[in-house]
Amino acid sequence: xxxxxxxxxxxxxxxxxxxxxxxxxxxxxxxxxxxxxxxxxxxxxxxxxxxxxxxxxxxxxxxxxxxxxxxxxxxxxxxxxxxxxxxxxxxxxxxxxxxxxxxxxxxxxxxxxxxxxxxxxxxxxxxxxxxxxxxxxxxxxxxxxxxxxxxxxxxxxxxxxxxxxxxxxxxxxxxxxxxxxxxxxxxxxxxxxxxxxxxxxxxxxxxxxxxxxxxxxxxxxxxxxxxxxxxxxxxxxxxxxxxxxxxxxxxxxxxxxxxxxxxxxxxxxxxxxxxxxxxxxxxxxxxxxxxxxxxxxxxxxxxxxxxxxxxxxxxxxxxxxxxxxxxxxxxxxxxxxxxxxxxxxxxxxxxxxxxxxxxxxxxxxxxxxxxxxxxxxxxxxxxxxxxxxxxxxxxxxxxxxxxxxxxxxxxxxxxxxxxxxxxxxxxxxxxxxxxxxxxxxxxxxxxxxxxxxxxxxxxxxxxxxxxxxxxxxxxxxxxxxxxxxxxxxxxxxxxxxxxxxxxxxxxxxx
Amino acid sequence: xxxxxxxxxxxxxxxxxxxxxxxxxxxxxxxxxxxxxxxxxxxxxxxxxxxxxxxxxxxxxxxxxxxxxxxxxxxxxxxxxxxxxxxxxxxxxxxxxxxxxxxxxxxxxxxxxxxxxxxxxxxxxxxxxxxxxxxxxxxxxxxxxxxxxxxxxxxxxxxxxxxxxxxxxxxxxxxxxxxxxxxxxxxxxxxxxxxxxxxxxxxxxxxxxxxxxxxxxxxxxxxxxxxxxxxxxxxxxxxxxxxxxxxxxxxxxxxxxxxxxxxxxxxxxxxxxxxxxxxxxxxxxxxxxxxxxxxxxxxxxxxxxxxxxxxxxxxxxxxxxxxxxxxxxxxxxxxxxxxxxxxx
Numbered sequence: 001x002x003x004x005x006x007x008x009x010x011x012x013x014x015x016x017x018x019x020x021x022x023x024x025x026x027x028x029x030x031x032x033x034x035x036x037x038x039x040x041x042x043x044x045x046x047x048x049x050x051x052x053x054x055x056x057x058x059x060x061x062x063x064x065x066x067x068x069x070x071x072x073x074x075x076x077x078x079x080x081x082x083x084x085x086x087x088x089x090x091x092x093x094x095x096x097x098x099x100x101x102x103x104x105x106x107x108x109x110x111x112x113x114x115x116x117x118x119x120x121x122x123x124x125x126x127x128x129x130x131x132x133x134x135x136x137x138x139x140x141x142x143x144x145x146x147x148x149x150x151x152x153x154x155x156x157x158x159x160x161x162x163x164x165x166x167x168x169x170x171x172x173x174x175x176x177x178x179x180x181x182x183x184x185x186x187x188x189x190x191x192x193x194x195x196x197x198x199x200x201x202x203x204x205x206x207x208x209x210x211x212x213x214x215x216x217x218x219x220x221x222x223x224x225x226x227x228x229x230x231x232x233x234x235x236x237x238x239x240x241x242x243x244x245x246x247x248x249x250x251x252x253x254x255x256x257x258x259x260x261x262x263x264x265x266x267x268x269x270x271x272x273x274x275x276x277x278x279x280x281x282x283x284x285x286x287x288x289x290x291x292x293x294x295x296x297x298x299x300x301x302x303x304x305x306x307x308x309x310x311x312x313x314x315x316x317x318x319x320x321x322x323x324x325x326x327x328x329x330x331x332x333x334x335x336x337x338x339x340x341x342x343x344x345x346x347x348x349x350x351x352x353x354x355x356x357x358x359x360x361x362x363x364x365x366x367x368x369x370x371x372x373x374x375x376x377x378x379x380x381x382x383x384x385x386x387x388x389x390x391x392x393x394x395x396x397x398x399x400x401x402x403x404x405x406x407x408x409x410x411x412x413x414x415x416x417x418x419x420x421x422x423x424x425x426x427x428x429x430x431x432x433x434x435x436x437x438x439x440x441x442x443x444x445x446x447x448x449x450x451x452x453x454x455x456x457x458x459x460x461x462x463x464x465x466x467x468x469x470x471x472x473x474x475x476x477x478x479x480x481x482x483x484x485x486x487x488x489x490x491x492x493x494x495x496x497x498x499x500x501x502x503x504x505x506x507x508x509x510x
Numbered sequence: 511x512x513x514x515x516x517x518x519x520x521x522x523x524x525x526x527x528x529x530x531x532x533x534x535x536x537x538x539x540x541x542x543x544x545x546x547x548x549x550x551x552x553x554x555x556x557x558x559x560x561x562x563x564x565x566x567x568x569x570x571x572x573x574x575x576x577x578x579x580x581x582x583x584x585x586x587x588x589x590x591x592x593x594x595x596x597x598x599x600x601x602x603x604x605x606x607x608x609x610x611x612x613x614x615x616x617x618x619x620x621x622x623x624x625x626x627x628x629x630x631x632x633x634x635x636x637x638x639x640x641x642x643x644x645x646x647x648x649x650x651x652x653x654x655x656x657x658x659x660x661x662x663x664x665x666x667x668x669x670x671x672x673x674x675x676x677x678x679x680x681x682x683x684x685x686x687x688x689x690x691x692x693x694x695x696x697x698x699x700x701x702x703x704x705x706x707x708x709x710x711x712x713x714x715x716x717x718x719x720x721x722x723x724x725x726x727x728x729x730x731x732x733x734x735x736x737x738x739x740x741x742x743x744x745x746x747x748x749x750x751x752x753x754x755x756x757x758x759x760x761x762x763x764x765x766x767x768x769x770x771x772x773x774x775x776x777x778x779x780x781x782x783x784x785x786x787x788x789x790x791x792x793x794x795x796x797x798x799x800x801x802x803x804x805x806x807x808x809x810x811x812x813x814x815x816x817x818x819x820x821x822x823x824x825x826x827x828x829x830x831x832x833x834x835x836x837x838x839x840x841x842x843x844x845x846x847x848x849x850x851x852x853x854x
Contacts, residue, residue, distance in 0.1 A: 002583070005613035009599075016601045081597045084563050085655075086607065090614040091587040091662070094580045506580050509523075509564040 002092040003100060010104035014071075020108065023067045031116055034059065039127045048131045049124035050140075050204035056120040057144045058197045060113060065151055065176065068109055072155020073168035075101050076505070080163060084510035094506040098160070102498055105152055113148050117141045131292060133206045139483040140204040146490035147196055151176065153494045157501040160508060190489030203483055210293045212282050213473045214385060215302035219274050222253070222267040222302060224282070226293075231286045232258045235265050242281040243270070251278065275306040300472060386463040387473030391456050395448050398429070400456055400476065402439045402463075410461040411441045418457040419446065427454075453479035512536045513666050513696050514560065518569035521555055521720075529555040531720040532569070537713075542692040544711030544728075545700035546816060551717040553700040554594055557670045560698075561591055573666075587615060590659035594671040594700075596651055600644035604635050604654050607643065608661055615662040629657035648675035656684065667691060669699045673706055685710055704816055716819055723823045731815045738784045739777045739814075742791075745801035754800045761794070763787030772803075 014020055038052050076083065076098075087097060121137050132140075154175065158168040180194035189195040214225035222243070226235075234240060235258040243251035254269025265285075272278055282298045389401040398419060402411075410416060411434040419427040430445025448454055457475040462468050514537040521530040530552045537543045547553050558564045560571055562578045562585070571578040573585045598607055608629065612622035630639050633653040643651065652675055659667060672688070673681040688710045691697060701707050707714060707728075714731050716724040724731060732738075744751055751769070758767055758776070764787065766777045776791065778784045788805075795802055 001616050002614045005610055009610050012606075013599065013601060079599075082599055084558070085593040085596045086598045086611075086658070087614070088563060088580075089561050089586065089591040089593065090611055090658075091583045091616065092614045093583045096583070507565065510558070 003096045006087070006092060006097055006100035007104055010100050011107070014104060014108050017071075019067065019070055019074075023064065024112065027064065027112065027116060030059075030063075031056075031119065035120060035123050039123055047128055048205065049128040050131050050136075050201050050206075052124040052128050053117075053121055053132070053137070053140065054201040054204055056124075057117060057140060058200055060116060061144055061147055061193065061197065066173065068148060068151050069155045069172040069176075070169055071105055071109065072152045073159045073172050074165050075105065075156050076159040077163050077165045077168055078159075080510055088510060095502055098156070098502050098505045102153065102156055102501070105156070106149055109148060109152055110145055113145055114141070117144070131205050136204050136206050140200060143196060143203060143483060143486040143490065144200070146487060146494060147193055150490045150494040150497065153497040153501065157497050157504070160501050160505045188489075190485045191493060196486060196490075199479075199486075202479065203486070210285065210287045211297035212280070212293065212300055213297075213387060214470050215280055215300050215472075217272060217278065217302045217304045219272045219304060220268065220270050222270060222272070222278070222280065223264055224267070224280065225262065225264040226285075227263070227297075228287055229260065229263055230258060230265070232260070234285045237284075238267065240282060240284045241265075241267055242283065243267075243272075244279040244281070245273065246276050246278075272304045274304055277301050277303050385467050385470040386461075387470040388456070388458055388476045391454075391476040391478045393446075393448055393450060393454050393478040395450060396446050397442060397444045398446060398448070398454065398456060398478065400441045400443065400458065402441075402461075402469075403473075405436065405439055405464045406434065406441075407462045407464055407466070408434045408436065413461075414443065416459050416461050417441075417443055418459065419443070419448075420455050420457075421449070421453070450478075453477050511539050513539045513574060514698070515572045516556075516560070516569065517572075519556070519559060519566050519571060520568040521552075521559060521564065522567045529720050530559070530566075533717075533720075533722045535715060535722060535725060537696065537698055539696050541713050542688070542697045542699070542711045544707035544714040545698060545717065546702065546704065546707055546714055547700075547717035548702055548820070551702075552720040553702075553717055554670055555720075556717065557591075557593075557668055557698075557700060560668060561586060561589065587662065588665055590662065590664035590667045592652075592655045592659040592667070592669040592672055594674055595648065596655035596658075598643045598651065598654065598658075601642055603642055604630050604639050604657070607654070608658060611658050611661045617662065625661060625663075626657075629660055633657045649677060649680050652676055652684075653680070656687070665695055667695055667697045667699075669697065671701050672699060673701065673703065681706075716816060718820055718823050721823070724819050731819075738780065739775055740784070740788065741806040742774045742776060743803040743805075744772050744774055744795075745803050746799065750798065750800060754795060754798050757794055757798065758791070761787065761790055763790065 034056065038047070038055070041047065083097070088094065118141075121141065125132065125137070151172075155168065155172050158172055158175075159165070162168050162171075176193060180192040183189055183192035183195070210230060211227035212224060213227050216223045216225075222241075224241075236256045238253040238256045241253055241256060243253065245251060251270055251272060253267035255267070257266045257268065258264075259266065279301045280299065282293050285293045285298075287293075386402055386404045386406060389403050391398055391400045393399070400417070412432045414429045414432045417429055417432065419429060421427075427446050427448055429443035431443070433442045433444070434440075435442065443456075455475060455477045458469050459474065460468070514535070516533055516535045519530055519533040519535070520528075522528050533552075533556060535556075545553050545556065555564065559566055560573065560578065562571075562580045562582050565580065573582075574588060576582070576585055578585055602610070605626065608626035609622060612626060617625065630636055633656055635650060635653055635657070638646065638650060643654065646654065652672065656669075656672065659669065669688070672684050676684060685706060688697060688699060692710060692712075697710075699707070699711065711728060713727050714724070715722055716731075744754070746754075751772075751774075755767065755769055755774070758764055763779050764776055765779045768775045778787050780787065792802065
């Protein structure tokens with residue numbers, strides 16, 4: 001009964017606190033303006049939801065940390081006389097009292113934080129390009145919530161330690177912000193708020209969000225390879241693919257056929273200028289779980305191979321037009337610069353196939369992969385060039401997994417691997433050993449710090465057929481950023497600091 | 511049966527201040543114990559130690575036969591504490607605060623609400639019952655503190671300077687209440703106002719510079735000065751009073767007197783049983799037609815005894831290091847001013 005009475009009394013006192021009232025007003029205003037401006041901006045320039053929410057959560061942690069500190073640090077030191085005379089001289093224990101302090105403040109602060117982050121999360125999820133899942137969203141909110149709790153617990157602990165509130169309020173931010181380099185120095189980056197701030201977008205972002213990895217084109221079709229299985233309904237909607245030529249000409253695919261086995265989509269019914277480039281933008285394509293393609297990897301520029309010698313070509317600048325008059329109008333360029341051009345020669349292989357307007361997807365794919373005009377780099381087996389799947393690292397080695405069997409000679413050349421950290425510092429490997437069975441290379445002799453992500457970029461490595469590695473998927477990042485480390489990194493100190501505060505308070509003279 | 515017992519209770523604040531020095535104190539159930547001492551003697555520190563609000567540097571406190579500690583809520587359950595110049599949550603009202611206190615004592619709503627209402631009425635805070643405490647005067651806050659200390663109807667009251675900051679009426683009411691409560695409860699009350707202690711307490715302890723220099727009954731305290739005296743307020747013509755004073759010298763039981771205007775302080779040869787010599791003095795006054803307006807016998811004695819003890823403690827000089835007062839159950843043994851030599 002004493003515990004619940006103290007808890008209720010603390011809640012009542014907090015509700016009358018002007019610090020809390022002022023915070024709520026300021027938070028509501030800033031939340032409204034920040035979210036509305038961010039969301040408006042995301043309409044102009046698509047912004048991933050993870051970025052929006054990360055900015056919001058980081059803002060909460062950084063901007064409002066001072067208020068949280070004041071709420072925590074002033075809890076005991078500001079009223080030690082009152083506590084002694086009015087509460088602790090009655091039938092309650094010190095433990096009950098400090099627990100009520102901790103719980104009531106945690107209840108209020110976390111409640112405010114959850115409402116704030118919940119609104120931001122919903123807005124980001126609903127209105128921005130969503131690249132989060134419920135679990136990553138929850139994980140991000142949980143981790144920042146734990147950091148908020150740690151901040152609060154530290155504030156209360158300092159409040160127990162020092163009678164001077166100002167000392168506690170000033171000392172706490174110093175401790176909080178100075179901690180980051182110290183934690184980095186001692187190799188405990190996961191205790192550091194700066195590390196959390198840096199890695200929050202990665203925590204929020206669905207690591208399995210579909211990525212557009214590779215594009216290969218003929219004049220009549222475009223094959224797009226994705227990193228994972230897609231939702232066929234969204235993948236086979238041609239409207240989800242925006243194609244833009246060099247002169248701003250827009251192309252519209254008539255068909256989009258999803259190849260489940262290769263996780264690729266073949267856009268057909270196109271008439272693209274040979275030798276030119278086309279920018280592909282994928283929108284609203286989701287994976288099977290409904291996660292949208294990552295905004296960070298939903299666009300690429302694809303080079304259309306030049307026409308074979310002797311074949312008629314369309315001048316790049318003049319745009320293209322169907323021959324034989326059978327190409328549906330939708331396939332014609334809609335750019336004014338291109339629409340006028342209708343005097344070109346017949347298109348190469350692909351163009352001729354596409355001119356029928358009804359090429360089955362399998363044939364289109366086959367035509368693309370077997371096209372003699374395709375550069376060597378894009379003509380791997382199945383039309384998919386080799387790529388780096390992932391990498392894993394220890395402090396002394398790094399393993400790179402490839403999507404297919406590689407040429408051992410290339411794969412075991414250490415100069416073909418650039419290993420670097422986010423600051424650009426490179427780490428040369430001493431040896432590289434290729435494993436044919438697993439299609440992986442083990443790079444050894446490294447001295448890596450795993451506090452930061454490690455990026456490996458593979459160059460000049462070919463597969464067993466001689467196809468060079470995809471320029472779009474020739475790198476991978478290894479990061480030890482895992483949610484549970486942050487959960488432990490902030491959760492355990494929160495518990496320890498709370499216990500210490502209880503012990504200190506039990507021994508303190510009032 | 512002792513309700514409270516301390517042994518060798520010592521408190522040092524951060525190696526900077528010696529607040530208490532080896533205090534051995536026993537308070538028997540049913541007594542009204544007054545803790546006397548000049549300002550800074552350590553009275554408040556001793557009371558906070560008794561309640562577990564502070565932890566002793568050495569020694570221990572036993573309350574109801576159990577050791578007191580900061581987390582000994584079950585012991586404080588039986589104690590009503592009134593701090594000196596109490597501070598209460600400023601945004602609370604008397605109703606909400608007493609309600610919280612009642613909840614802390616585990617009282618149910620059916621018991622708590624009527625109790626707080628009657629206490630608020632008793633301490634005359636009804637008009638201010640819904641006002642925030644921060645708007646209260648010192649006297650109102652003290653009255654609220656009195657109500658809070660009685661909320662759980664405790665068997666043992668610890669009141670630290672309850673008359674501090676009160677107006678004369680409030681002071682009188684508080685002392686009357688103490689006298690009344692003393693009939694049913696054990697009380698420990700501290701003060702540096704001797705007359706308050708003299709009026710309500712039957713036993714007394716004197717703290718001086720953190721050391722308990724006396725612990726015993728009020729009577730025993732008075733006896734420490736080794737003489738009995740009374741102060742008599744006279745009425746009559748100046749010549750008549752002079753004649754009366756001349757005749758006083760003929761009474762063998764009177765060893766001295768001093769007249770200051772209408773007041774006459776008379777010292778008797780005996781230290782006990784002064785009724786007979788006082789009776790003869792009164793007969794003499796009646797015979798000479800001198801009117802006696804008042805006779806005061808205690809106030810001066812207590813003050814004298816108190817000052818005598820403080821002076822004696824000072825006079826002991828360095829030898830005080832060996833003058834530890836043994837654990838004393840007041841009233842059961844004769845106290846020794848300045849303590850007794852430590853047994854080696």
